[in-house]
Amino acid sequence: MFWRLVFQLLRGSRGRLGVAILAIVSGAAVISALLDLDLGVQNKLTQEFRTLGANIVISPASGAPTQIRGAEAPSLMPEIEVVGTLQQLPSAQVAAAAPYLYIVARAQNIPVVLAGTWLDQAQKLDATWKLEGNWVASRADDSHCLVGRNVARRLQLAVGNPLELHYLDRSAPCTVEGIVDAGGSEDNQVFASLRAVQSLANLPAQIGLAQVSVTGTARVVEDYSTRLAAALPQYRVRPIRQVTEAEGALLGRIRLLIVSMVLLILILTALCVLGTMAALAMERRKDVGLMKSLGGSISRIVGIFLAEVGVLGAAGGFVGTFLGAALAYWMGLRVFGTAISPRWEVFPVTIALMIVVTLAGALPLRMLGNVKPAEILRGE
Amino acid sequence: MFARLLGESFARNPRRKVLTAAALVIGMAVATATLTIALEVGDRLAREFRSLGANLLVTPESDTLPVEIGGVDYRPVDEGAYLNEADLGKLKTIFWRHNILGFTPFLDVPVYISETGGATTLIGTWYEHEVPVPDGTEFATGASVTHPWWKVQGRWFRDRADECVVGVSLAEKYPAVFALGNTIHAGQNEAAGSGRSLLVTGIVSTSDADDNAVLAPLAVAQAISGHPGKFRQLSVSALTKPADALAERGERAQTDKNIQLTPTEYDRWFCSPYISSIAFQIRTVLPGTDVHAIRRVAETEGRILTRVGTLLWIVTLAALGAAALAVAATSATTVLERRAEIGVMKALGATNALVGGIFLAEQVLLAIAGGAVGFFVGAGLARFLGESVFGTPAAPRLILFPVVLALAAIIAMIGSLVPLRRAAHFRPAVILRGE
Numbered sequence: 001m002f003w004r005l006v007f008q009l010l011r012g013s014r015g016r017l018g019v020a021i022l023a024i025v026s027g028a029a030v031i032s033a034l035l036d037l038d039l040g041v042q043n044k045l046t047q048e049f050r051t052l053g054a055n056i057v058i059s060p061a062s063g064a065p066t067q068i069r070g071a072e073a074p075s076l077m078p079e080i081e082v083v084g085t086l087q088q089l090p091s092a093q094v095a096a097a098a099p100y101l102y103i104v105a106r107a108q109n110i111p112v113v114l115a116g117t118w119l120d121q122a123q124k125l126d127a128t129w130k131l132e133g134n135w136v137a138s139r140a141d142d143s144h145c146l147v148g149r150n151v152a153r154r155l156q157l158a159v160g161n162p163l164e165l166h167y168l169d170r171s172a173p174c175t176v177e178g179i180v181d182a183g184g185s186e187d188n189q190v191f192a193s194l195r196a197v198q199s200l201a202n203l204p205a206q207i208g209l210a211q212v213s214v215t216g217t218a219r220v221v222e223d224y225s226t227r228l229a230a231a232l233p234q235y236r237v238r239p240i241r242q243v244t245e246a247e248g249a250l251l252g253r254i255r256l257l258i259v260s261m262v263l264l265i266l267i268l269t270a271l272c273v274l275g276t277m278a279a280l281a282m283e284r285r286k287d288v289g290l291m292k293s294l295g296g297s298i299s300r301i302v303g304i305f306l307a308e309v310g311v312l313g314a315a316g317g318f319v320g321t322f323l324g325a326a327l328a329y330w331m332g333l334r335v336f337g338t339a340i341s342p343r344w345e346v347f348p349v350t351i352a353l354m355i356v357v358t359l360a361g362a363l364p365l366r367m368l369g370n371v372k373p374a375e376i377l378r379g380e
Numbered sequence: 381m382f383a384r385l386l387g388e389s390f391a392r393n394p395r396r397k398v399l400t401a402a403a404l405v406i407g408m409a410v411a412t413a414t415l416t417i418a419l420e421v422g423d424r425l426a427r428e429f430r431s432l433g434a435n436l437l438v439t440p441e442s443d444t445l446p447v448e449i450g451g452v453d454y455r456p457v458d459e460g461a462y463l464n465e466a467d468l469g470k471l472k473t474i475f476w477r478h479n480i481l482g483f484t485p486f487l488d489v490p491v492y493i494s495e496t497g498g499a500t501t502l503i504g505t506w507y508e509h510e511v512p513v514p515d516g517t518e519f520a521t522g523a524s525v526t527h528p529w530w531k532v533q534g535r536w537f538r539d540r541a542d543e544c545v546v547g548v549s550l551a552e553k554y555p556a557v558f559a560l561g562n563t564i565h566a567g568q569n570e571a572a573g574s575g576r577s578l579l580v581t582g583i584v585s586t587s588d589a590d591d592n593a594v595l596a597p598l599a600v601a602q603a604i605s606g607h608p609g610k611f612r613q614l615s616v617s618a619l620t621k622p623a624d625a626l627a628e629r630g631e632r633a634q635t636d637k638n639i640q641l642t643p644t645e646y647d648r649w650f651c652s653p654y655i656s657s658i659a660f661q662i663r664t665v666l667p668g669t670d671v672h673a674i675r676r677v678a679e680t681e682g683r684i685l686t687r688v689g690t691l692l693w694i695v696t697l698a699a700l701g702a703a704a705l706a707v708a709a710t711s712a713t714t715v716l717e718r719r720a721e722i723g724v725m726k727a728l729g730a731t732n733a734l735v736g737g738i739f740l741a742e743q744v745l746l747a748i749a750g751g752a753v754g755f756f757v758g759a760g761l762a763r764f765l766g767e768s769v770f771g772t773p774a775a776p777r778l779i780l781f782p783v784v785l786a787l788a789a790i791i792a793m794i795g796s797l798v799p800l801r802r803a804a805h806f807r808p809a810v811i812l813r814g815e
Contacts, residue, residue: 023709030698041691048687051680052432057587102449111447128679154445183437183675188446236549241529241587246432253428254688256769257421261695264410264761265702271403272706335690 003307020276021316024354027269028320029327032342032350034262036328040340041258044332045251046215050095051127054211055243056225058082059236076101076206077235079194085231086212093224095215096124099207101197105190106166108155113189114165116197119146125213126182133159133178142196144177148187152179165190165200172200218248266353273313273354274361309358317354321347385738386745397746400792403710404750405757407703408788412758414696415783416774417765422689424770426619429681430481434526434615434674436659438463441670462610465598467666471616472513474661479619479653482525485611487601491566491575491594495557500550501593502566504601504611507536526617527586534560534582540599545582547591558583566594568604575604616662616671620655622682622689631656655682700787707788708795711743715799727808736800743792751788755781 060075079099086097098121105114119136122129136144147157157163161176174192181187198204212228214221221244229237291301325342332340439446440461447455463485471480487504506522513519522539523530537543544564551558558564558580567575584595602608621627630649633639634656641649650657655678659671725735759776766774 023705026705027702030702034695034698037691037695045684045687048684049680051676051683053676104447110445112445113447113449126676128675130675150445181675183672183678185446185448187672188448238587241531241585242433242527245529246429249431250425250428250684253425253769257417257692257765258695260765260769261414261417261692261699264413265695265699268407268410268699268702268706271406272702272709275399275403275706275710331691331694335687335694 017312020273020312020358023269023272023276024313024316024358025320025323027273027357028317028350028354029323030265031262031269031353032321032324032346033327033331034258034265034324035346035349036325036340036342037331038255038258038262039343039346040328040332042217042251042255044336044338044340045254046217046247048336049243049247049251050213050215052243052247053127054096054125054213055221055240055247056212056214056228057209057236057238057240058212058228058232059209059238061234061236076203076208077210079198079205079207082207082210082232082235085228086210089224089227089231093214093216093220095213096121097210097212098122098125099194099210101194101201101203101206101208103167103197103201103203105200107151107163107190110154112151112155114167114197114200115189115191116194116201117191119144119191119193122146122191125211126186128182129186130181131178132181133176136177136193139193140195142193143174145174145190145192145196146178146180147176147191148189149179149181150187151190152176163190165192167200168202170200170202172196217251218244270357270360273357276361306359309361310355313355313358314351316358317351320354321350324350382734382738382741386741389738389742397714400707400710400714400743400746401750403706404747404788404792405754407707407791408751408754408784409758409761410699411703411787412755412780412784413761413765414699415780416759416762416777417769418692418696419777420766420774421692422621422685423619424766424772425685425688426621426681427481428770429685430525430617430619431528432677432681433528434484434617435620435655435677435681436616436618436662437672437674438614438616438662438666438669439672440612441668460612461668462607462612463614463666463669465602465609465611468614469511469513469519470665471662472511472519473515474658474665475650476618476653476658476661479658481617481619482521483614483616484521484523484526485598485614487598487605487607487611488593489568489601489605491604492569493557493594494565494567495562496554502544502601502604503593503595504598504605505595506539506598509539509598526615530584530586532582532584534580537581537595537597540597542576542578542600543581544578544594544596544600545584546580547593547595548583548585549591550593551583564594566596566604568606576600618655618658619653620658620678620681621653622686623654623656623678627652627654627656630654630660634660704787704791704794707747707791711792711795712799714743715739715796715803719803722803723808732804735803739796739800739803740793743796744789747788747792748785751785752781754788755784758784 058077060077083099086094098118101116103114103116104111106112118139119141120139123135131146133146136146145163147155147163151157155163157176157179159176159179163174163176165172165174172192174196180191194207198206212224214224216224221239225237225239288301292298324346328340328342332338440463444455444460446460465485468483468485471477471483474480484506489502489504490499491502492499508520508524509522510518510520524536532545534545537545544566546558560580560582562580563577564580565575565577578594578596578600585591598611602610623631626645626649629639629645630641631654633641650660655673659673662671663669722735725738726732762776763773766772
């Protein structure tokens with residue numbers, strides 16, 4: 001009987017309920033889309049920040065990455081120790097990592113900084129490099145190198161040219177595979193495979209520093225850096241503050257902005273649903289009069305209406321979340337080029353929110369208690 | 381008569397108008413706030429991005445290849461080209477001078493520290509320095525602006541004083557020599573008396589390779605190296621607009637003769653704060669230099685700014701949609717609520733046009749009042765949001781006032797159109813009978 005009444009009522013006033021449903025569905029869609037977006041956006045933006053390059057550097061405890069001139073002995077690290085530790089730690093958050101060995105070699109009798117590294121990681125570690133030519137695909141490729149823009153200009157090199165690198169009495173040939181435009185000190189450097197540089201400098205299995213690019217929030221980076229430091233106590237492990245600080249601050253602000261927008265929209269949606277519900281309640285006065293005169297108790301009558309409204313909220317919220325997931329998917333594609341996948345936790349939250357809002361909107365139903373059947377039926 | 385009907389409607393039943401008015405006020409407040417923020421967010425975020433430090437690097441054009449590892453130039457002092465410190469004020473005379481937030485010159489000098497008996501690099505720079513600008517004013521800038529992540533323990537050196545701060549790695553290596561308050565002697569060679577005595581005022585952590593160097597005022601480095609008034613490279617921090625197709629064409633037109641900008645395109649490029657046009661303008665006032673965007677910073681910034689901008693516009697549209705829906709829903713409700721009234725009017729001979737006119741006029745009046753109040757509430761909201769998100773309040777934009785009013789009127793009218801059309805089909809007899 002109770003539910004039959006509820007459904008009769010729902011069917012009875014389709015026009016008005018249409019407006020309410022529309023309000024609830026669109027409200028739920030917008031809210032769930034924004035919730036999805038808010039949860040997804042941090043991920044996406046963190047990935048964007050990775051184009052800033054490495055955010056953790058491992059270097060010997062003291063001294064410059066590698067001394068070039070001067071009286072001090074070069075401070076180096078054994079490659080196996082650092083690389084081995086990096087591989088042991090969970091690598092899910094590591095976007096890219098590479099060891100570096102810097103020496104000052106001579107090319108065409110001009111001193112030039114030569115960096116030995118894993119060339120296959122360069123593209124990921126330095127995503128903003130503009131490259132003329134090709135990336136080197138394998139870290140074992142000893143015969144190819146990348147040269148900085150200024151080096152190429154000074155030595156008059158083009159892609160495909162041979163380049164002879166000298167260090168003391170040794171020399172190593174390589175072919176220029178690509179010319180790097182980095183807009184930084186890398187423009188003045190030559191990049192070759194780590195092994196080639198180690199044998200040129202006669203520093204087998206030694207590296208000067210290692211760079212790691214960790215994806216995730218500032219906390220994740222900090223955690224990873226702490227664990228790395230614990231695993232490598234004899235070396236300096238430091239997050240690059242320029243990157244991590246700016247990133248943390250910016251992400252915080254962007255999220256705060258979105259959260260406040262979501263709150264505003266939530267208020268608006270609640271208002272919209274509230275308005276329609278209030279109108280619905282007013283319209284129902286006549287039904288109430290009839291029910292009361294037929295002997296229905298107030299609690300039962302209000303119960304029927306609340307159930308009606310709750311069903312409305314749940315149904316609207318349910319449909320709305322799906323629409324919202326689609327909306328978030330589209331927004332992800334539009335803004336970030338990759339889809340934002342819906343989060344399961346958004347579903348119950350949105351539906352619960354919608355039920356709460358519709359029930360709040362039904363608050364004026366309390367006034368139904370004051371309805372006097374005789375007056376209503378007389379048509380006043 | 382029309383006006384009286386309208387007046388009566390407001391006077392008799394003000395309570396009924398409250399809901400619509402409230403919806404209008406809140407809806408328009410949110411619309412104003414989101415629009416204000418969306419209009420301003422690009423500029424605000426661009427400023428925030430300057431915490432990444434400099435995005436332009438100026439070096440002498442005819443330079444030898446810098447032999448630089450980890451930010452320290454290992455070339456001998458007498459090799460390579462230099463730039464003039466005296467020209468730096470000109471940076472604040474370019475078209476986009478207000479977008480130049482700061483700049484810092486650097487001069488690296490290999491020095492011999494008598495106390496450690498070893499060689500190291502002394503980096504001459506500014507921390508806080510007043511640069512005379514040709515228009516007679518002074519511009520305060522230095523590493524405090526371009527390298528905000530540099531942290532010092534103790535205090536920074538005073539400009540032009542014989543003081544220095546020491547990189548944390550170097551200080552760890554020689555804790556006894558580089559303690560705060562000690563004096564060190566730095567010279568070009570081991571011969572005593574050739575250099576300067578510097579007071580160690582702080583230990584600096586740059587989280588860069590500069591942690592291995594001694595940082596001193598530019599004037600000190602110039603004196604030690606014997607190059608008064610010179611420096612080797614300049615970091616510039618400029619507010620820029622994300623690059624688009626025109627920015628790229630403008631940049632390529634600098635080097636590629638095949639690409640020619642039309643005069644209008646050129647003007648538009650020159651007058652937009654793209655990083656390439658600012659670089660071009662710096663090159664014009666500092667001839668003989670190579671001005672290069674630090675791509676790592678500039679590109680990340682550009683991309684994130686574009687994305688967040690798009691995102692925010694979508695969210696703003698969603699807010700506007702929600703506002704419209706809320707207002708439309710309440711407007712619709714008021715019309716439906718007053719079916720009986722409409723019935724009476726029609727029974728007394730009012731035409732559909734008159735009934736519609738009265739209701740629409742009422743809605744528009746309400747919308748204008750609600751929109752006006754909403755605008756001011758929204759401006760306050762935007763102030764608060766700007767304050768809490770970016771630390772400085774967002775200034776209200778008066779241009780939004782007519783926009784918001786028009787928006788409110790249109791939404792309220794659209795919201796009441798559908799129920800009014802239904803009201804046109806009401807048959808007075810049915811309504812008055814109470815069915």
